[in-house]
Amino acid sequence: MGQVVLVTGVSRYLGGRFARRLTRHPGIERVIGVDVVPPPHSIGDAEFVRADIRNPIIAKVIAQAGVDTVAHLNVIATPTSAGGRVSMKEINVIGTMQLLAACQKAPSVQRLVVKSSAAVYGSSPRDPAMFSEDMGPKSLPRSGFGKDSVEVEGYVRGFSRRRGDVQVSVLRFANIIGPGISTTMTDYFTLPVVPTMLGFDARLQFVHEEDALDALAAATVVEKGVGLVNVAGDGVITVSQAARLAGRMTVPVPMQLSGWVGQVVRRSRLADFSPEQMQQLAYGRGLDTRRMREVLGFEPAHTTMQAFQSFVDAGRGPKPVLMPRLVETARSAQGWVERQANVG
Template sequence: MGRVVLVTGVSRHLGGRFCEVLSDCPEVDRVVGVDVVPPPHPIGDATFVRADIRNPVIARVIAQEDVDTVAHLNVIATPLSAGGRVTMKEINVIGTMQLLAACQRAPGLARLVVKSSAAVYGSSHRDPAMFTEDQGPRVVPRAGFGKDSVEVEGYVRGFSRRRPDVAVSVLRFANIIGPRISTPMTDYFTMPVLPTVLGFDARLQLVHEDDALQALLAAVLRDEGAGLVNVAGDGVLSLSQAARLAGRPTLPVPAPAGGWVGQVVRRSRLADFSPDQMQFLAHGRGLDTTRMREVLGFEPRYTTREAFTDFLAARRGVQPTLLPTLVHAAARAERWAGGDR
């Protein structure tokens, strides 16, 4: 008998596409897609159930549908799309708590797959060249998506202790990029000019959206849990290399100007920037993917560079220029940092 998989966050791009992938998989009998709003895109043969994972009703859905595998993809990185930072945290943290409480009460549950993020490692000048799964952050994320991801993983560890019979896999994805997905990183590289942090050239490691879906599928089809697994394409790009490939000019700004520039970008809705995003653009991050190959048994199709060029091929276009606005914001912040208020 094949798996019955419940997928959270199916109204978002990755969740919807994952339902399509599961629908085409012969090892999966049924797919149940859950979200608070109906998906605006196809979800394959999945049955859509309108439910909020922040509500205990999710336990009834798991029981009624005889779910044996839960794929939790509803951890959101974009405050604007979630309706603000408060709502984003509720969905990420409170939603995960309620979902795991429902999973704990489900005797037929055999597998739990959680989409996490390399943001749990933070980003600082003290970071190693490559993070392995057993290394912690040198500077713990204190806000935003990174902090949410740390809390989500903490709740998953607690669940794993209470339900050792459930095979748990937590995939820490590098920044996902591709021709169709929209993330803070894809929004950043479609801006007319790219703000960068003066004196820094971040290391970027990316994963193609198709590879992200196949990695999730590999975790769902495992009989045993993979534990913590970094998922990323081979190789790295520096931010300056990526900007040249994208054909975008850069605007180096002093570190104190990052907050001002980020506010301008968010208010213009060009990109859903957060303070930790500017920190990442200064230092970047590298991931060791040994466990991805040896434990998860997954080999990415795209390297970091190939994933980025595939994204560029689909996203080239003309954007309205905000260069004067960004320059003004950077100059104002620099004067403020120097005491000229």
Template sequence: MAKVALVTGVSRYLGGLYARRLSAEPGIERILGVDVVPPRHSIGRAEFVRADIRNPMIGRIMNQAQVDTVVHMNVIATPKDTGGRVAQKEINVIGTMQLLAACQKASTVERLVVKSSAAVYGSSPRDPAMFAEDMNAKSTPRTGFGKDSIEVEGYVRGFSRRRPDVEITMLRLANVVGPQIRTAVTDYFGLALIPVPLGYDARMQFLHEDDAVAALVTATTGPSVGIVNVAGEGFLTLLQCLAIVRRPVLPVPLMTAGVIGNIVKRSGLADFSPDQVAFLAFGRGLDTTRMHKVLSFEPRYTTRAAFESFARGLRPVVPGVEEVGDAVSGAVSGAVSGAESGAAAVARVFERLYP
């Protein structure tokens, strides 16, 4: 049972929510919340410590506080939240390396809990219907958050070999949605006009923000369980999701999705990376048997209920966007044929919509 916990990333929404929930656990004597900027939200009874996990000072904090449990929440999924892809990778990869180096030297550390992601499985047409924890990606993510998550997990496995006495739990969370959290997926489904890969209807699983935090608290206070997939029960297809959010849709040939994605990304409205495009086309399924039997965790929200909770918090669609969709039908037809002019026409429409 954890007594003194150090939590990274408490100034981010999910990290702050986790700190507040952990504060309600009577067995936790002290909680240190670490981040580079002070949180704007409540972090419960956690003590905020302004520190960068990329700095060796984090090791001194662990030793002085006699930390026995480290919860790593500061693996960032969206580059626009950090000032760009370079900063995101440095925080995710270099930050994790330095944090684990500090954990290795801290003799008091007995447990490490890591918020990982189902993005480690990637998305490809060769994927199995369900990924179990012992399966590897059929097409390994080569860029972005998915690649970072694979590297983070690799460093954690290396740490476990150097410190076999430390209990380790890694939760591979499905895409987290909810009424408050902002992620690449929620930004995408909140667009006024949503580009979708033409001819694809990917299966998706979601995890409600409350369930994500509850699972992490269970991993912190319960027995160590290794690697576990965490997702809400059931699936939604991409078209079902679009029907729930009630947004106008622009079907886009997969070959032009990257062009459209770059325009949307430059607008600052959503992160539209190559791995995000692949997820929208091919989806991903998680086997949650270990979540039920080993972690002993039951999400309150199904995949559909989690997504509907998110959709209820969306602002109404911008008036007139339906007409924009009608205006680009000819451009889509040209792009379907593979003509460069069609793809360029679609791109021009999005440049006008998202200047």
């Protein structure tokens, strides 16, 4: 018999596409997708079950279906799409706790795959050129998605100790980008004016959405768990290079004003930036992907540059909403820089 896979977060873009992709895999017999709302897109032959992973009822879904593999993709990076930061925290942290408690009680569960993020490494001026999986952050994320991801991984480690018989794989993805996915980073590069950190030109790594799906599929069907694995496309691209490729006007903003600019962008509903994301745009982040190749046995089809180019080629132009306000904010920041220079 083939695997019975439960996929969380199927109403979101990546989760829905992943569930649909698994239904075409010859080694998988049944795919069950769960979420709090029905998916707005096709999930192929996967079965949809309306269930909230924050509710203990998820244990009944796992037990009744005889699920042997759980793919947890419902860790949300954008507060706006989750209904706010409080709701996002509940889904990410409380939801993961309940899901793992259900997995712990289910003897049928033999594999756990968790979509995590390189945000667990944070971003700081003391970072190494490349983070390997055995390295910790130099500056621990203190809020937002990064902090949630750190907590989620902590709960997964606890689960792994309690259920040593379960094969566990945690994939730490670089920023996922592509022609269809919408993230804080794609929102950033579709701004009519892109704020950059004055004096910095961060190195960014991306992974193409198709490669992200393929990596998750590889971890789902592999016989042994791979533990922690970084997933990213080869090479890096700087913020200035990416902005030029996207055809965006940039304005340098001092680090002291990055929080203010982030608030204006959030309130304008143009993008959803946390302080940690603003730090990444200043200091960047690099991932060592040797374990991806040697342990997971996965080779991305796209480099970082190719992944970003696919996003640009999709023709996702700048958002017109409240564009005058953002331009005014950019001019105010530029004026502050000039006044400080004159004072100096």
